[in-house]
Amino acid sequence: MGTGCYFGDQPEAGAVILACLVGAAGLQAFADFCVACLFFDIGLRLKIVPNDVFRIFANMQQETKDAWQYAHVSSGPAKPVHVDTNPQSRTALKYKIKSEEWTMEDFHLVRNVQITYFAVPMGLAGLAVAWKLATSWTDTWALSLGLPGVSDTLDIPTIVYKVVGLIAAFVYVVLAALYLIRFLRFRRKVLKEWQCPLRGASFGMATICLMLFAFLVYDVDGDVDNKAVPNFGRALWWIGAVGHMAMTVVKFGEWVGKRLELEHVHVSWMILPVGNLVAAMVAPLVDALASRHGAATAAVYGESLSVELGSFYFSFGYFMWLALFSITLLKVLTTHNSDESIRTLTFVWVAAPAVAGLADLVLCAEREKSDVVAPALSVAQCLPTFNQYLYLAIVMLLGLSWSAMPYIAFLGRAPFNMSYWNFVFPLAAIAAACVVYFATTGFLVGRVFAIVGLVAASAGAFVASMHTLILLVHRRGIFTPMPKFGPLAHFNLLHEAIRGAIPKLTDTLTSMDAANADSVVRFALEFRDLQVVHEEHSNHEDAYIFKLFAEFFDGHTRKYNDDHSRDHVLLHKMADQARALAPASHHLHHHLHHRLHHACTGSRPQLLRPTHVSLPPPVGSSDRWTASVSPRFRLPAHTTRDQCRRGRVLND
DSSP: OHHHHHHTTOHHHHHHHHHHHHHHHHHHHHSOOOHHHHHHHHHHHTTSSOTTSSGGGOOOHHHHHHHHHHHHSOOOOOOOEEEESOTTOSSSOEEEEOOHHHHHHOOOTTTTOOGGGGHHHHHHHHHHHHHHHTSHHHHHHHHHTTOOOOSSOOOOOHHHHHHHHHHHHHHHHHHHHHHHHHHHHOHHHHHHHHHOTTTGGGGHHHHHHHHHHHHHHTTTTSOOSSOHHHHHHHHHHHHHHHHHHHHHHHHHHHHHHSOOOGGGOOGGGGHHHHHHHHHHHHHHHHTTTOOBOOHHHHHHHTTBHHHHHHHHHHHHHHHHHHHHHHHHHHHHHHSOOOOHHHHGGGGHHHHHHHHHHHHHHHHHHHHHTTOSSOHHHHHHTTHHHHHHHHHHHHHHHHHHHHTTSTTTOSSSOSOOOGGGGGGHHHHHHHHHHHHHHHHHHOOHHHHHHHHHHHHHHHHHHHHHHHHHHHHHHHTOSSSSOOOOOSTTHHHHHHHHHHHHHHHHHHHHHHTOOTTOHHHHHHHHHHHHHHHHHHHHHHHHIIIIIHHHHHHHSTTTTHHHHHHHHHHHHHHHHHHHHHHHHOHHHHHHHHHHHHHHHHHHTSSSOOBOOOEEEEEOOOTTOOOOEEEEEOOOOBOOTTOOHHHHHTTTTTTO
16 A cells, blocks of 8 residues: 555655554564554454454464474484394385484485475576666667667666675575585485476476576676677576476476376476576577578578577477466366465466566567568567566466465465475566566556566565575474475374374373362363374274285284274273263263254354353262353354264364
8 A cells, every 4th residue: 555655646645554564563573562463353342353263273372382392492303213124135125213303303405405495596596687677778678679768767776686696696506516416425315306296397497597697697797799708698598498408308208108197297397388488588688699690581580590599499388388387277276285385386377477478578579670671660569469478477476366365375374484485486577577568668557567576576585585594593494304295194293193182181180180170071071182083093094004005014014003902992991081080071072062963953054152061060079060161163164964963073
């Protein structure tokens, strides 16, 4: 709103709005007073906000402290144990036993550097390109094409893009050195990344960086004739472009030749066509071939063969962009998208049309400017197509941004991790396209788009950089093994639930007073929760996982099956003792089941309201007592009556 007031010639109103935001931020930072919480409370009291919407997100203070400590404080986990079931056999089962805590704290600069980390220099290099286009470079380029240019350009100082470019180059060199050492020392890990359907295409990030650097350095001294710097830029382009096309050919052959399912297809595959579009955009600008033609061939090839070289890269990049977008959109729409770190890759849908529009404009303009009759008119015919690419990218960006809204929460739910860098390059790409749009059209709305795009991309890069530095300081989430997410990932969650429930149950038991009915019932219910989680988990392992595993390694899982059987007996014995100690807990549970069934039998999900329940006397007491039951929740819209009858949502 403040930005809108500023561009709407209402700077006073914009200043007031920004002052309010600064004041609210200051109260939160220095006085620990949340203005938004105040208005949220008012909304609850006025019944503008339903009083049940926030409860699913509520955490107790102790839970928040425990979660922070688990994520930031080392627990001193034991080192992994190597197990070889038969040292004399090369085919016997060999594995490592390691805890989730060890994996989370296994910080190693070389062994755990991931190819996906190249999203950091790629995002920063893309941001540097956007800032370079915001200098007088774009206006000069537009004038060289015969366009009138824009008198009121952004005219950003060149030092901005140079500083950002140097930071990107530094990060790239460090990551490239670490990954080269990793290749020499841990080749199997690198090979696994290359063969991975998710991460294999991410190798294209490294070559995209080289092509972006080529554009940044080829005219850094302002003179492109007979200088070593332009040749260095062309060398970077050739290394990046040839390497990227080689990867594209190999990966395309693997996609066609291997048997794949829809689950193997990932949005990250679009990194390869986007890289080819980057090559098409940069090739004419750095004059990759540096070979000019006479007037006889200018009408065919433009000013140089570099235009035709760019067309070579544009052709396959454009085709694969459309094909992969259709396939990946189908997957996102029809599958579960459970892994939140993969969802950020959908922003490559924004980068593809933005980069394609820039590449198409450069190729078209470089061709048409050779028209000896009316070069400006010919070049102007390229602009409508470029504008359509930009409009497509803007709508795509708005749609994906809307998917991050709280009621959808497709994006932005997970804490910061390195996958959030996937946002930066697409934001930089659309910012660069907006800058060129303003420079070639002179529209006032184009100026607004350019400023907003540059600010958004810079803010995204800054926030991601700060979070990355925090991860480095805590040695968590970066240079650690990538979390493995798949069909069995929920078993890790069950392990964590059991490990977290045991100390909680111990504390409840320690503080329990047999004469206090509330504490007895609380312990009985918490114990029942632990028992249900253990039964479900052990049943999954015994009936499915261990059963399949035993077909390949007979007898290896027998110990764990026996452990589960002993635990079942022990837990049932303890449950009987808990029920004998507090028969009221059974009455309370039965009452909740009855009310849950009543809520399910209606025509729509019902809100369970607080009530007071009269319960039988505890052991050793002759007085009846009442307990306040306050399960304030609304059943999910997808809950079936059969699920209600079986009480499957009761534990929520």
